[in-house]
Amino acid sequence: MKNPFYIRELPFDAPFCNREKEINELVRHGKNRMNVILYSPRRFGKTSLAKRAMSVLSKEMTTTIYMDFMGTTSIDEIAERIAVKTYQYTYAKENLFKKVTRIFSSWRPVLRPDPETGLNITVESVPGRRGRIILEETLQSLGKFSSEAEKGCYIVFDEFQEITEIKDSITIEGIMRSEIQQHNKISYLFIGSRRRVLLDMFNQKKRPFYQSGINYSLNPLNTDILSKFLVEQFHLGNKICPDEIAQKISERVHGYPYYVQKIAYFIYELSGKKITENDYYNAFKLLLESEKPLFEVMIQSLAGQQIALLVALAKEPTGVPFSAAYMSKHQLGSIGGVQGAIKKLISLDYIEKSQNIFSIVDPIFATWLTLL
Numbered sequence: 001m002k003n004p005f006y007i008r009e010l011p012f013d014a015p016f017c018n019r020e021k022e023i024n025e026l027v028r029h030g031k032n033r034m035n036v037i038l039y040s041p042r043r044f045g046k047t048s049l050a051k052r053a054m055s056v057l058s059k060e061m062t063t064t065i066y067m068d069f070m071g072t073t074s075i076d077e078i079a080e081r082i083a084v085k086t087y088q089y090t091y092a093k094e095n096l097f098k099k100v101t102r103i104f105s106s107w108r109p110v111l112r113p114d115p116e117t118g119l120n121i122t123v124e125s126v127p128g129r130r131g132r133i134i135l136e137e138t139l140q141s142l143g144k145f146s147s148e149a150e151k152g153c154y155i156v157f158d159e160f161q162e163i164t165e166i167k168d169s170i171t172i173e174g175i176m177r178s179e180i181q182q183h184n185k186i187s188y189l190f191i192g193s194r195r196r197v198l199l200d201m202f203n204q205k206k207r208p209f210y211q212s213g214i215n216y217s218l219n220p221l222n223t224d225i226l227s228k229f230l231v232e233q234f235h236l237g238n239k240i241c242p243d244e245i246a247q248k249i250s251e252r253v254h255g256y257p258y259y260v261q262k263i264a265y266f267i268y269e270l271s272g273k274k275i276t277e278n279d280y281y282n283a284f285k286l287l288l289e290s291e292k293p294l295f296e297v298m299i300q301s302l303a304g305q306q307i308a309l310l311v312a313l314a315k316e317p318t319g320v321p322f323s324a325a326y327m328s329k330h331q332l333g334s335i336g337g338v339q340g341a342i343k344k345l346i347s348l349d350y351i352e353k354s355q356n357i358f359s360i361v362d363p364i365f366a367t368w369l370t371l372l
């Protein structure tokens with residue numbers, strides 16, 4: 001029997017836990033042509049949720065295109081991603097593809113056979129088109145393309161905060177905002193996992209995107225609903241998961257969808273017909289082991305004091321990180337250093353301040369830090 005849990009990206013038809021309210025709300029905003037800023041810590045299910053909303057909207061004939069800005073390093077690359085995704089989306093629809101070729105005049109499609117996917121579609125810019133001009137033209141092309149779409153467009157910009165890492169990012173934000181605000185047949189969904197960085201883009205008065213959408217926070221999955229989901233999935237996989245163990249898993253990972261899938265995946269592999277506490281503990285160890293390389297990368301480029309603060313907060317969340325007692329107990333060095341570390345760690349979304357307490361965002365990362 002196939003393992004019913006997923007470690008990699010969730011396929012469209014895979015069982016999805018709850019999120020009905022969220023899908024409905026996103027779909028409604030999409031239909032109303034509102035722009036939405038969807039944010040949460042990493043691995044909460046933003047991308048999966050956006051894809052579900054896209055799937056509902058596309059059944060209703062809205063043109064839905066997903067674009068991911070992770071790893072973009074220049075203004076030209078942003079324009080290129082927008083163009084290539086639009087070409088890729090329309091390729092299977094002959095008339096639309098011709099239309100895009102006509103409208104996106106700054107970019108030519110390049111089609112090459114690909115042994116894996118059958119066809120690889122990339123784009124090439126026309127000579128002389130670079131920098132802000134090509135971004136403006138590409139967004140204008142997207143606007144024109146959408147104005148001809150009968151039911152409008154739903155465009156998802158995933159990992160949108162990444163554009164702030166690019167040199168001249170404020171210029172890029174400015175260009176994007178001034179073009180996007182003219183796109184009245186497009187609803188944009190801006191997604192990001194570095195919450196402070198993304199929210200600052202949309203909520204700081206001086207920033208171009210100021211107040212240009214609805215802030216939409218995605219919460220973790222409700223642990224009771226999640227436990228039921230787990231029991232059902234194990235049942236579909238022909239195994240029995242007692243309610244208490246399902247509840248334990250859901251609570252231990254604070255309702256994080258990614259960790260739930262992963263730990264359940266390991267449990268399924270380890271267990272017999274009926275899941276035991278021991279399976280849960282062994283799977284938890286495997287989970288920690290499998291996340292270790294990523295956690296190591298996360299702290300690799302941090303300064304010693306920043307790591308010391310992370311470890312301190314993992315062991316002891318606090319409302320008073322600057323108090324002499326806390327600083328000396330955890331050997332945190334100078335106040336200035338701790339202030340700088342807090343700012344940096346919040347911008348990376350490694351720590352958060354909630355109800356006046358600073359703590360580590362990711363519960364599994366926190367466990368790993370306490371073992372350092």
Ligand SMILES: Nc1ncnc2c1ncn2[C@@H]1O[C@H](COP(=O)(O)OP(=O)(O)OP(=O)(O)O)[C@@H](O)[C@H]1O
Binds near residue numbers: 049258
């Ligand atoms: N509602 C859900 N039901 C079941 N599993 C889910 C659900 N939402 C997300 N997942 C699981 O969590 C994993 C992470 O989800 P996803 O990639 O959508 O999160 P994300 O918030 O976009 O993460 P990142 O911030 O890293 O981009 C998915 O691969 C899937 O296995």
Ligand SMILES: [Mg+2]
Binds near residue numbers: 046
């Ligand atoms: Mg994502």
